[in-house]
Amino acid sequence: MRIAVCVKQIPDPATPYDLDPVTHRVVRPNDQVLDDTDRFGVEVGLQLAEASEGTVTLFSMSPSGSLQGIRQALAMGADKAVIIDDENLAGSDALTTSRVLAAAIEREGFDLVIAGTESTDGYTGVVPQQIAELVDVPSLTFARKVEVTDGGIRIEQQTAGGYDVVEAPLPALLSVTSGVVEPRYPTFKGIMQAKKKPIDTLTAEDLGFSADQVGEAAAGQTITSVEPIPAREAGEIVEDDGEGYLKIVALLEQVKVI
Amino acid sequence: MEFKEEHVAFRKVMRDFADAEIAPFAREWDRTKTFPLDAVAKMGDLGLFGLPFEERYGGSDSDFTTLCIAIEELGRVDQSMAITLEAAVGLGINPIAEFGTDEQKERWLPDLVEGRALAAFGLTEPDAGSDAGATRTKADLVDGEWVINGSKAFITNSGTDITSLVTITARTGPGEISTIVVPTDTPGFEVEPPYDKMGWHASDTHPLRFDDCRVPEGNLLGERGQGFRQFLSTLDDGRIAIAALAVGVIQSCLEESIAYAKERISFGKEIGAYQAIAFKIADLEVAVEAARLLTYKAAWLKDTGRPYKHAAARAKLFATEAAVDATREATQIFGGSGFLNDSPVARHYRDAKVLEIGEGTSEIQRLVIARGLGLPVR
Ligand SMILES: Cc1cc2nc3c(=O)[nH]c(=O)nc-3n(C[C@H](O)[C@H](O)[C@H](O)COP(=O)(O)OP(=O)(O)OC[C@H]3O[C@@H](n4cnc5c(N)ncnc54)[C@H](O)[C@@H]3O)c2cc1C
Ligand SMILES: Cc1cc2nc3c(=O)[nH]c(=O)nc-3n(C[C@H](O)[C@H](O)[C@H](O)COP(=O)(O)OP(=O)(O)OC[C@H]3O[C@@H](n4cnc5c(N)ncnc54)[C@H](O)[C@@H]3O)c2cc1C
Numbered sequence: 001m002r003i004a005v006c007v008k009q010i011p012d013p014a015t016p017y018d019l020d021p022v023t024h025r026v027v028r029p030n031d032q033v034l035d036d037t038d039r040f041g042v043e044v045g046l047q048l049a050e051a052s053e054g055t056v057t058l059f060s061m062s063p064s065g066s067l068q069g070i071r072q073a074l075a076m077g078a079d080k081a082v083i084i085d086d087e088n089l090a091g092s093d094a095l096t097t098s099r100v101l102a103a104a105i106e107r108e109g110f111d112l113v114i115a116g117t118e119s120t121d122g123y124t125g126v127v128p129q130q131i132a133e134l135v136d137v138p139s140l141t142f143a144r145k146v147e148v149t150d151g152g153i154r155i156e157q158q159t160a161g162g163y164d165v166v167e168a169p170l171p172a173l174l175s176v177t178s179g180v181v182e183p184r185y186p187t188f189k190g191i192m193q194a195k196k197k198p199i200d201t202l203t204a205e206d207l208g209f210s211a212d213q214v215g216e217a218a219a220g221q222t223i224t225s226v227e228p229i230p231a232r233e234a235g236e237i238v239e240d241d242g243e244g245y246l247k248i249v250a251l252l253e254q255v256k257v258i
Numbered sequence: 259m260e261f262k263e264e265h266v267a268f269r270k271v272m273r274d275f276a277d278a279e280i281a282p283f284a285r286e287w288d289r290t291k292t293f294p295l296d297a298v299a300k301m302g303d304l305g306l307f308g309l310p311f312e313e314r315y316g317g318s319d320s321d322f323t324t325l326c327i328a329i330e331e332l333g334r335v336d337q338s339m340a341i342t343l344e345a346a347v348g349l350g351i352n353p354i355a356e357f358g359t360d361e362q363k364e365r366w367l368p369d370l371v372e373g374r375a376l377a378a379f380g381l382t383e384p385d386a387g388s389d390a391g392a393t394r395t396k397a398d399l400v401d402g403e404w405v406i407n408g409s410k411a412f413i414t415n416s417g418t419d420i421t422s423l424v425t426i427t428a429r430t431g432p433g434e435i436s437t438i439v440v441p442t443d444t445p446g447f448e449v450e451p452p453y454d455k456m457g458w459h460a461s462d463t464h465p466l467r468f469d470d471c472r473v474p475e476g477n478l479l480g481e482r483g484q485g486f487r488q489f490l491s492t493l494d495d496g497r498i499a500i501a502a503l504a505v506g507v508i509q510s511c512l513e514e515s516i517a518y519a520k521e522r523i524s525f526g527k528e529i530g531a532y533q534a535i536a537f538k539i540a541d542l543e544v545a546v547e548a549a550r551l552l553t554y555k556a557a558w559l560k561d562t563g564r565p566y567k568h569a570a571a572r573a574k575l576f577a578t579e580a581a582v583d584a585t586r587e588a589t590q591i592f593g594g595s596g597f598l599n600d601s602p603v604a605r606h607y608r609d610a611k612v613l614e615i616g617e618g619t620s621e622i623q624r625l626v627i628a629r630g631l632g633l634p635v636r
Contacts, residue, residue: 071267185275187305189318191267 001054001170004105005045005078006115006127007038009062009069013120023216024223025091026121032062034069037116039076039183040176044146045114046077047181051148055079057108061089061100064201074194075186082108086203091216094122098130100214103207106135112153113173117142132173139173140166144180259551261323268324272331275304281335287460288338288605291452293418294460297339301332302373307346311355315367321561322495323554326502330553333506337609338460340503345414345461346370348496350377353425353437357480357488366423366439375422380410380466381489387411388622390427391486395468397428397438403472404428404438406446410466412616416442417449417464424466427485435485439477446471457608494567496617497574498560501553504577504613507606508546511588514603515539518592529591538587545584549577568630575623578613585610 009032011017018027034042045056058073058081070081082104089100105113113135118125132139143155144163154167158177186194204214212218238247252258261269279300287294301307309325311317318324325347333340351370354362354377369375386392395408406428410416416424423441430436440447448467455463480488516539519530529535552573559566585607589596596603614620628635 068267072270075267075271185271185304186267187271187318188264188268188309188320188324189305189313191264191271192318195264 001048001052001111002109003045003049003054003056004108004110004113005038005041005056005058005073006101006113006131007042007058007060007070007073008035008116008119008121009033009060009065009067010035010119010121019226023091024226028063028065030065032065032069034072035116035120037118037120037178038073040178040180041114041116042073042076042078043181043183044143044174044176045112046184048112048146048148054111057082057110059101059104059108060084061092061097061104067199070199071191071194072186074197074199075190076184077190078197080198080200082200082202084202084204084207086205086214088204088211088215091219092214093219093221094124094126095130095220096214096218098127098134100204100207100209101127102131102134103209104202105131107207110135111170113137113171115173115175117175117177128173128175135171135173137171137173138168139175140168141175143174143176146174146176146180259554261554265323265327269327269331271304272328273334275300276331276335280332280339284336284339284460284602285600285605287336289459289599291459293342293462294339295419298342298373298376298418298420301339301343306343307351307373308371309347311351311367311371315355315363316371317367321557322498323557323561326499326553326557329499329502330506330509330550333503334510335506336460337503337507337606338458340506341458341461342415344496344499344503345378346373346376348499349379349492350415350425352495353379353479353488353492354439356492357437357484362439362476362479369422375420376415376418378413378416378421378424379489379492380413380416380424380426382410382412384409384411384465388619390489391435393427393429393435393485395426395428397430397436399430399475402475404430404475404477406438406440406468406471406473408468410468412453412463413466414461414463416462416466417452418462421462425479426466426468427489430482430485434483436482437479437485437488438473439479440468440471440473444471444473456611457605458612493617494570495560497570497623498553498556498566500613500617501549501556501570501573501577504574504581504610505546505550505553507581507610507613508542508549508577508584511584511603511606512539512542512546515542515588515591522593535591538591542584542587545580549573549580552576568627571618571623571626571630574618575620575627578610579620581610581613 011029012033020027049056056078058078061084064085084100115128129139140155142158144158145156147154152169156163157166238244305318306328308317309320313319329340329344354366370377381390397404397406421442423439425439427435446469450465453463519535520528522529556566556569556573559569588603589607592603595601
């Protein structure tokens with residue numbers, strides 16, 4: 001099985017990062033890490049590949065930087081990576097991101113595409129479905145369990161109250177939740193092998209996009225302003241005079257949680 | 259000083275692993291004095307026991323620096339698990355990898371390297387500690403077997419459910435010490451009840467007894483009579499690794515102290531606003547950097563094939579004494595809560611002291627350093 005796993009390199013969430021005051025874009029440091037939610041997609045890909053003598057190819061659209069995040073995913077065991085790195089892509093919206101990833105994935109060939117449900121830094125949560133539409137395959141989203149069937153794939157799809165069982169023939173796209181599997185830690189051996197694994201770097205033009213079809217120029221949305229999250233207000237202390245619980249119930253009703 | 263790309267990547271893995279798989283349980287293992295076999299298995303899956311050993315035995319062919327990084331990061335969250343790794347690799351596997359024949363390596367290394375089994379190293383005896391050459395345990399060659407009689411003291415990893423062998427030093431003739439591998443299922447090999455220790459509660463330490471314990475002649479490691487030279491070289495490596503444990507514990511004291519000093523209010527201010535506390539923390543930062551530099555310098559000397567005996571002693575001496583100071587000061591910064599076993603600094607305080615004792619006391623390190631300086635000290 002040829003498995004394409006979408007992985008995002010993002011600024012390390014443990015260290016604060018800035019937004020550019022003019023463009024409102026994330027100022028991307030040279031060292032970006034693998035988005036934690038994408039470790040689950042990589043693990044699912046590796047398990048399916050191990051079971052089917054398949055291959056796992058990573059796809060990422062981002063400035064390469066030190067490639068630390070991509071190497072992390074290669075060290076887990078993926079076979080190769082395709083990274084689309086191009087100044088013209090700066091300011092791309094979710095749809096452009098999906099177009100670019102879809103073009104790269106199609107060019108490489110695939111039986112299954114795997115993505116996270118939503119990234120940690122952008123969290124629009126639309127890229128997987130858009131890719132499925134663009135490469136014209138069924139999408140199985142919010143998988144909390146994945147199984148290979150005869151010629152297809154079956155998942156337990158997380159719902160608000162439980163799960164639905166959904167299946168589709170291959171080729172298909174899968175978006176996985178965290179909790180679908182326990183991602184492995186890269187071993188030292190894996191880290192050393194990752195140094196030798198192929199990483200192809202493509203530009204938007206390599207994929208047939210002209211400069212005005214991507215990036216800021218093609219974005220269907222504009223970010224007009226960015227506001228900091230208001231500081232948290234002081235909590236309200238309820239003194240218990242024996243009937244404090246009534247006040248708490250009233251407060252909970254007021255914020256509509258009960 | 260710059261670490262290689264793979265060192266940086268591996269440190270990140272180790273940090274994540276230690277934070278997720280070890281740290282949440284460290285307090286409980288300490289309280290209940292549990293040797294956590296499941297955590298050891300996870301360390302095995304991550305390839306930690308095979309880091310510096312050859313790939314053909316299942317190892318990762320890493321350098322020594324990589325092992326120190328693993329030990330430091332484990333030591334930051336749990337000194338017991340760090341010493342479990344250090345003793346397994348540095349004392350248990352190392353002599354076999356270093357002095358064993360190909361046949362011995364093929365027999366013993368794969369299980370040890372994968373972490374399915376643990377090996378211990380029995381040098382110290384009730385009457386031979388710093389003066390390890392005073393070993394009394396005897397091994398007589400009778401009909402193609404070594405017949406071993408004697409006892410060992412303070413042997414790490416010697417009594418766990420997965421301990422498969424103990425490498426010991428024994429007298430094999432007048433003025434002659436040799437190294438012999440004793441499988442733990444050998445009749446006459448006795449593991450005595452564990453010590454009741456001040457710290458390292460999740461680490462396994464026992465006295466051992468040998469009563470007419472017979473192992474095949476072929477269990478001799480390296481040449482007969484080379485035992486003294488062999489353990490001295492084993493200990494040189496071990497000293498750098500113990501220094502890495504010390505760096506880990508100082509790092510934790512620094513991080514815990516910074517967090518607490520910003521949060522604890524006294525006389526209307528965070529205690530970090532008082533110089534008496536802030537300066538202690540500044541000193542912790544200097545201590546951890548100095549200890550780290552000495553440790554990784556020694557590791558680098560070893561990795562690049564340069565002499566490192568002197569540097570190993572220097573790193574061990576400085577880092578372990580700095581660790582004892584750091585844990586004491588961190589406990590002071592935490593005030594009364596630092597005296598409670600629920601606080602990590604209390605555990606660190608109890609755990610750190612032995613760093614100045616094991617694998618050569620501070621006094622022995624000073625002796626090695628002074629002799630290296632050409633002084634006629636005895
Ligand atoms: C005007 C505008 C400007 C923007 N400028 C920037 C910018 O400068 N930098 C920026 O990062 N974002 C920017 N964004 C947001 C961004 O372009 C998209 O939202 C983003 O690329 C889509 O990612 P997401 O994180 O929202 O995807 P989601 O749909 O939340 O991600 C789901 C999954 O899709 C996959 N995936 C998503 N993105 C990628 C990727 N790039 N490579 C590989 N796999 C991926 C991952 O598996 C992920 O788990 C901008 C958005 C707008 C509207
Ligand atoms: C928890 C723990 C785990 C251990 N694990 C192992 C293990 O796995 N394998 C193993 O073989 N051993 C192990 N040891 C033993 C350890 O290496 C010894 O305890 C250590 O070498 C000191 O020996 P000793 O206890 O006999 O002290 P002694 O040698 O009796 O020393 C007592 C004091 O005298 C000082 N002293 C001794 N000689 C001199 C001198 N010439 N000049 C100046 N001062 C001197 C010492 O520094 C010390 O302060 C372990 C010990 C502990 C506590």
